[in-house]
Amino acid sequence: MSTSHKAHCLILPFPVQGHINPMLQFSKRLQSKRVKITIALTKSFLKNMKELPTSISIEAISDGYDDGGLHQAGTFVAYITRFKEVGSDTLSQLIQKLANSGCPVNCIVYDPFLPWAVEVAKNFGLISAAFFTQNCAVDDIYYHVHKGVIKLPPTQNDEEILIPGLSCTIESSDVPTFVISPEAERILEVMVNQFSNLDKVDWVLINSFYELEKEVTYFCRFGASSVFLTIYIDV
Incomplete structure (x- = not known):
């Protein structure tokens, strides 16, 4: 790694534009702090990109559907399942490739839609950071569903749902x-x-x-030891 860089961070977004954009902006902020950035994007997504950022390194991994990504998979569940199987292997290969090239990765920042990235990071002894691209309120709802505090879908059309951390209830019509x-x-x-x-x-x-x-914000600990808020800024 160049002595001008403090660290090398590998960014793993979920390959849709709404998830990539916030992580790309965050990557630019890290880069401005002398952190080397490599973004891992799927081959299927890269095929449809008209313009690649020139200031950040881009590397390809596979989601198991290199010709068409999510559309080729047919269903979201099939896509996620296959991505875990193939993505874990190809991400590991990328980390090894970067190490062999003299530019080893120190940290993986991943989209929590891809939780298997944590195990890959641990296998290589790397620091891992989950980057939630959605805001705290949305994350809070999913977290309390995960903990069993909130039951979805609602059992009645007029049922109100109380969300810990939010000052108001949501109705069944507000559910995705x-x-x-x-x-x-x-x-x-x-x-x-x-x-x-x-x-x-x-x-x-x-x-x-x-x-x-x-x-x-106070409810967004999610069982983790260190939680930080970041801001979507184009720098």
Whole structure:
């Protein structure tokens, strides 16, 4: 690694634009602090990118559906399942490749939609950080579903749901539409599995800031030892 860099951070976003953008902006902020950044994107996503950022290194991994990604998989659950199997191997190969090239990785910042990245990081003795691209309120809801405090979907159309950390209740009509889809149970399982191994990570990062979500911030510990709020800023 160049002596001008303090560390080398490997960024692993979930390969959809709404998840990549916040992690890309965060990567730029790290880079401004003399941290070398490598972003791992799937081959299927890279095929559709019209323009790649020139200031940040991009490396390809496989999600198991190199020709069409999520569309090729057919269902979200099938995609996530295959991505875990193939992604774990190809991410490990990438880490080894970077080490062999004289630029070893020190830390993995991953999207919690891909919790298997924690095990890959631990296998290589790397620091791991979960980066939640959604705000604290949304993360808080999924976390309390994970803990069994909130039951989804609601049992009655007019049922109000009390969310710990939020000053108001939400109604059944506020619940995301995926909870009534044919794959609802499996999709919800993926959403709440974001929190399944946060006790193993070194840091949790959330795409928000304190002044925006003062009340709910205190409930966003998620069992992790260190939680930080980051801000979506293009630098």
